[in-house]
Amino acid sequence: MLNIGKIEEGFVLDHIKAGKSMQIYHHLGLDKLDCTVAIIRNAKSNKMGKKDILKVECDINQLDLDVLAFIDHNITVNVIKDGEIVDKKDLFLPKEIKNVIHCKNPRCITSIEQGLPHVFVLADEEKEIYRCKYCEEKYSEIK
Amino acid sequence: MRHLMSPLDFTTEELEQLFTLATDIEHNMPKYANACKGKILATCFYEPSTRTRLSFESAMLNLGGSVIGFSDANSSSASKGESVSDTIRVISCFANICAMRHPKEGAPMVAASKSSIPVINAGDGGHQHPTQTLTDLMTIRSLKGDIKDFTIGLCGDLKFGRTVHSLINALMRYPNINFVFISPPELKVPSYIKEQLKERKIPYKQVISLDEVMPELDFLYMTRVQRERFFNEEDYVRLKDFYILDKNKMENAKKDMLVLHPLPRVNEISVEVDEDPRAAYFKQVQYGVYVRMALILTLLEIEV
Numbered sequence: 001m002l003n004i005g006k007i008e009e010g011f012v013l014d015h016i017k018a019g020k021s022m023q024i025y026h027h028l029g030l031d032k033l034d035c036t037v038a039i040i041r042n043a044k045s046n047k048m049g050k051k052d053i054l055k056v057e058c059d060i061n062q063l064d065l066d067v068l069a070f071i072d073h074n075i076t077v078n079v080i081k082d083g084e085i086v087d088k089k090d091l092f093l094p095k096e097i098k099n100v101i102h103c104k105n106p107r108c109i110t111s112i113e114q115g116l117p118h119v120f121v122l123a124d125e126e127k128e129i130y131r132c133k134y135c136e137e138k139y140s141e142i143k
Numbered sequence: 144m145r146h147l148m149s150p151l152d153f154t155t156e157e158l159e160q161l162f163t164l165a166t167d168i169e170h171n172m173p174k175y176a177n178a179c180k181g182k183i184l185a186t187c188f189y190e191p192s193t194r195t196r197l198s199f200e201s202a203m204l205n206l207g208g209s210v211i212g213f214s215d216a217n218s219s220s221a222s223k224g225e226s227v228s229d230t231i232r233v234i235s236c237f238a239n240i241c242a243m244r245h246p247k248e249g250a251p252m253v254a255a256s257k258s259s260i261p262v263i264n265a266g267d268g269g270h271q272h273p274t275q276t277l278t279d280l281m282t283i284r285s286l287k288g289d290i291k292d293f294t295i296g297l298c299g300d301l302k303f304g305r306t307v308h309s310l311i312n313a314l315m316r317y318p319n320i321n322f323v324f325i326s327p328p329e330l331k332v333p334s335y336i337k338e339q340l341k342e343r344k345i346p347y348k349q350v351i352s353l354d355e356v357m358p359e360l361d362f363l364y365m366t367r368v369q370r371e372r373f374f375n376e377e378d379y380v381r382l383k384d385f386y387i388l389d390k391n392k393m394e395n396a397k398k399d400m401l402v403l404h405p406l407p408r409v410n411e412i413s414v415e416v417d418e419d420p421r422a423a424y425f426k427q428v429q430y431g432v433y434v435r436m437a438l439i440l441t442l443l444e445i446e447v
Contacts, residue, residue: 105248107246107247107269108249109247109248113250115226115228134248134250134253135248135249135267135268136270
């Protein structure tokens with residue numbers, strides 16, 4: 001059994017689909033923050049078989065919940081203060097995400113227009129389909 | 144200020160107002176001859192499209208306005224690397240309304256977001272071509288009286304044809320329309336469109352042979368089957384003649400069935416069909432001018 005120390009203030013992202021933690025690490029920009037991060041991969045889970053966990057010691061406001069929800073809205077977000085869980089955040093699929101993913105359609109205007117943000121809009125909430133705001137190309141890689 | 148990016152930007156009620164105006168224009172052209180006097184339309188065509196550009200220019204000239212523009216990217220600042228955002232800001236200083244065609248999908252939307260004048264999407268890659276759809280709807284409405292209670296056959300390349308996808312999407316909003324999709328298996332209508340039809344409980348069927356469904360159609364919307372869409376020459380040769388509309392096939396059609404085509408035609412409609420009173424594809428071009436005139440007036444908020 002691997003033991004990772006408790007964190008005093010920050011958040012624990014639990015029930016991450018096994019293998020997705022590094023993707024989340026990068027999308028949340030954790031590599032750019034000067035804080036303690038523990039990445040636990042392939043932990044045993046009764047619910048999921050295997051899961052990843054991320055523990056991050058930083059201000060909760062630094063976490064972009066929309067990005068997280070886009071990647072996987074089934075992740076449990078535990079907010080930690082004074083070493084205890086003080087809150088659990090629900091994740092909802094964001095209506096729009098900006099500059100998180102890029103449109104891969106070579107015919108899309110985003111492929112040539114300088115400074116244009118890559119914007120995806122939630123086209124079908126039930127099927128979790130995002131489409132490029134400009135060319136309506138479906139994005140499905142992360143799901 | 145409004146723009147036109149997709150045919151679905153307008154509600155069916157707004158489209159009805161637009162078509163009513165277009166019909167009034169059709170019957171009272173002199174009344175509108177000076178409606179846009181002093182106004183300038185910029186046609187910003189980053190790729191050649193003589194037909195659409197001339198239709199827009201004809202529309203503006205019929206309204207008494209003027210036209211400026213370019214007809215390919217090489218004759219614009221795009222060849223020097225200017226962004227669409229910058230171009231439209233500049234064009235906004237020169238013109239009152241802009242029709243833009245661009246090979247990149249979503250380019251007119253980017254232009255609209257930075258523009259201080261109305262922008263009309265005149266075709267963006269394989270994405271949208273809303274004024275073609277408005278033309279198609281206007282033609283149906285004018286020749287039939289309304290847009291409801293009919294069976295429309297869409298024939299040819301239903302997989303890649305953007306005019307077909309836009310038209311289906313637009314027609315889904317009208318009551319009691321049956322769709323018949325006539326195409327080779329390789330060029331079937333995409334599944335997401337069929338899912339939308341199922342969700343809305345709109346009847347449709349898919350067939351390979353045009354002959355077998357001809358008698359049940361009220362409209363036949365022809366498109367071109369392109370050789371390059373096939374995986375092998377054999378399939379192309381086997382199927383291409385299925386979709387050539389000729390006198391023989393027309394004999395099985397209803398007496399009042401109408402044939403539409405977004406044009407240009409290559410050989411999918413024999414020239415012998417042109418003399419048939421049911422051939423409506425050249426009338427369709429004329430309706431395209433009326434509907435673009437109505438659109439220009441609507442977006443410029445000019446009342447006559």
